[in-house]
Amino acid sequence: MIITRTPFRVSFFGGGTDYPGWFRDHGGAVLSTTINKFCYITCRRLPPFFEHKHRIVYSRIENVIHNSEIEHPAVRAILNWANIGDGLEIHHDGDLPARSGLGSSSAFTVGLVHALYSLRGHMTNKDSLAKDAIHIEQNVIGENVGSQDQIAAAYGGFNRIEFKKDGNFDVAPVVLPAARREELRDHLMLCFTGVSRIASDVAKSKIDNLKNRTTELSKMREMVDEGIHILQDTKHPIDEFGKLLDTSWRYKRSLSKQVSTPEIDQLYEEAQCAGATGGKILGAGGGGFLLLFAKPGKHAAIRERLKNLVHVPFNFEDAGSRVVLYQPNGL
Structure with a gap:
């Protein structure tokens, strides 16, 4: 076995x-x-x-x-x-x-x-x-x-x-200092929207639209190195990583109408009202897990605001x- x-x-x-x-x-x-x-x-x-x-x-x-x-x-x-x-x-x-x-x-x-x-x-x-x-x-x-x-x-x-x-x-x-890695982890939340979807179906809508989203995808790739720079240069407040996630989510939503839904948009808005700096729907989109970035002191308020969702503690x-x-x- x-x-x-x-x-x-x-x-x-x-x-x-x-x-x-x-x-x-x-x-x-x-x-x-x-x-x-x-x-x-x-x-x-x-x-x-x-x-x-x-x-x-x-x-x-x-x-x-x-x-x-x-x-x-x-x-x-x-x-x-x-x-x-x-x-x-x-x-x-x-x-x-x-x-x-x-x-x-x-x-x-x-x-x-x-x-x-x-x-x-x-x-x-x-x-x-x-x-x-x-x-x-x-x-x-x-x-x-x-x-x-x-x-x-x-x-x-x-x-x-x-x-x-x-x-x-x-x-x-x-490569990150242990304290910075832990700081990042402490700012992250994982919430299940309760919606499962076939990722291939959502992905196809994005793939069909790739040639029309050159600017957005180029920006999203640049954010990879921007995000790494924020994490590795500890002079940058960790909140900048969350703000970059928010910007990336807005670009991702533009790739296809299937990436988000009115319900997901409402959940994200509720999380921001409760203190989230940024976040995104993980994977192709359309449902699944919502990743949020917020100061640890805001997590309780966000969990209360999104109390109908399942919150999943995790580590790297x-x-x-x-x-x-x-x-x-x-x-």
């Missing part, structure tokens, strides 16, 4: 420039961190005593004989990509809801790919995990997704990720996808 643990991520700046349709012409960059909320994949070979060959357990349970019968699109695609012949039992558990803007789909892909390598006794590395997951999601499944989530899930940590025109990428850890995470149980013989 193999169990992998793969982190979810919070993206601050540069989202949208990680779509191949953008960075292959202009290059791209994002600033993001993984958090201590995880996707767990349990995988084992299934003994040949059952009527079914594969058993896949997530929000549903699938017992199937052929790969083609698997309804979970990522599982079906990954097993076909990996040329899996043996029967498998695969369980998925997540700390937070799927389709909520935290890169959960890519965490699932990275985690399952990692588990299959381990089940075969093969070591892999973060770079290969990220590239395999990007290929599977963009080319095998054919989803409208960018390339940042797979890299964040594989590598873990607080990183500046740069996307090259040739399709390659560089991952540079953002640095390990990336890991094998946390390795018993290939089931012993």
